[in-house]
Amino acid sequence: MKELSQKVTQAPKSKIRELFDLASGRSDVISLGIGQPDFLTPQPAIQGNIEALNKNITTYAPTRGVPELLQLLESKLTKVNEIQASWEDNIILTNGGSGAITLAYASIFNPGDELIISSPNFVSYYYCGIFFGVKVIEIERNNDFSPNIEKIKNAVTDKTKAILINSPNNPTGYALERKELEELVDIVIENDLYLISDEVYENYVYDGLKQVSPASLNGMFERTITLNAMSKLFSATGFRLGYVVASKEIIDLMSVYTTYTVAGTNHAAQYGFIEALKMDTRFFIDILRQFDERRLLVYNRLKGMGFDVVKPKGSFYIMPSAKNFNMTGTEFSREIIKSKGVAIVPGDIFGSYSNDKLRISYATEFGKLKEAMDRIEDFVKTI
Ligand SMILES: Cc1ncc(COP(=O)(O)O)c(C=O)c1O
Known part of the structure; x- marks a missing residue:
């Protein structure tokens, strides 16, 4: 064979x-x-999904997702993340946080491009690198698992396309301080890079630490690809729903890739996500x-x-x-x-x-x- x-x-x-x-x-x-x-x-998520199925919502969903869900995500992004995104241009539903990672790689990288990450880090970042021909440059974290900003700065070459951060982090449990994030953002801006920010654990922060989304920082919206999911906040990994927030240009490419690979996400499950987002976050x-x-x-x-x-x-x-x-x-x-x-x-x-x-x-x-x-x-x- x-x-x-x-x-x-x-x-x-x-x-x-x-x-x-x-x-x-x-x-x-x-x-x-x-x-x-x-x-x-939570029950509202389950009920929303069941009711959608009972209404025979078993057809293809719109490629980027159901408008009502995109609108709810737009207002969540404004309130929670201070990200000014338009539901019509800047958000796409994905098959979980994993699908969001795939779309980020598919839409910005060309073979030979370099991506900088801090290691240890989440498994999929490496293997998606192989799948998309991206050279993943691993920078060793400091002893307290904070990113080594100096080493990251020195690792940038003319092939570097993006830096990827995941805060709060799997597997280390590290979460970035605002100052560290700002230092990373400076590297991104100075070198004309993209920043991929995987925020699937955004709700799991302790000791009063405030989670900051880089897309909310000055000059960063167009450069940031924010990845998130329903999975961890709503304990709903099996719903397989996530989303990406990015510039219109990037989201348009992601829509094309989605059309020819997965043709969208589970339609009825999106109604479960809608009900989950309507819940009081308390x-x-x-x-x-x-x-x-x-x-x-x-x-x-x-x-x-x-x-x-x-x-x-x-x-x-x-x-x-x-x-x-x-x-x-x-x-x-x-x-x-x-x-x-x-x-x-x-x-x-x-x-x-x-x-x-x-x-x-x-x-x-x-x-x-x-x-x-x-x-x-x-x-x-x-x-
Ligand atoms: C950092 C990180 N990103 C993305 C994912 C994937 O999320 P999902 O289960 O929604 O595909 C995980 C899953 O554990 C994760 O830990």
Whole structure:
């Protein structure tokens, strides 16, 4: 048989899947691996979807999305993100945050272009790079996981097309301070670049930190491609709905790409998103408080056990190093699932500079999280 796609073959199968295979058939396993919040999708979202299906909304949706949904997103962007976008020109619905990433790559890059990211970072950024012929330049984060602004500045070449940020971050839990964002924005403007800003965790910020969208900053709207999704705020990863906010020129290209690849997103699900956006956002206050309690529990327990660990400022992940136990992240992850039934993702799937690390998701009920911490403590005592 002839050779299959070299580009796709280069991307490895998910290591997370491998990890869960090790746990298969065991009922005692506690998973700290999953990137899905554990609360139920709010009822209005579910009802909106069901009612749309009952009205036989089972046809193709408009390519960019249902106008009522785009209008609600426009007003959310004004109120929450201080981004002045027009629903007719600047927003497109996507198949989850993942679809938003694909569209960003499809619309701005040509083969050979360079994209700068801070590592460790979210897996898809690398592999989409391979799929679209983009050279992804990884810059090692500082020890507290903040971006190394100086190194980023020095990495810009005449081939650099964009910088990608994801704040609050998966997997490190880092969230940018306004000053850091402004420094990054200066690099973008000075070098005539685009800024891709993945904001899917925008609601998960702690200790009073204020999330700032770069597209709201002076001179940045035309240069920023803002990615977001319904997935994390509404615990609705299965709805597969996300969106991009960008200049009309970019959104027009994204519409073309959408037409010939996926022909839009799930029509009835968009009505669920509509009802979700109409909700009073205060529903999330108590949820965030619970996530904050979990964050502090996990951070304090890991620190107490002797892990080298940074207190997360956002998202629902924490990324300790296993180096104090003389293990790589992969070794630790294999051992802890086998001997104690705790599923933790090894850090090295999140790119370079993460061989020694583990990614723990604390989107797990408090009691289970405590039990998982007890098991990890038992395990490290035996090393
Ligand atoms: C940083 C980041 N961006 C994008 C996505 C993809 O989001 P979705 O599940 O909506 O496709 C994820 C998913 O975990 C993520 O962590």
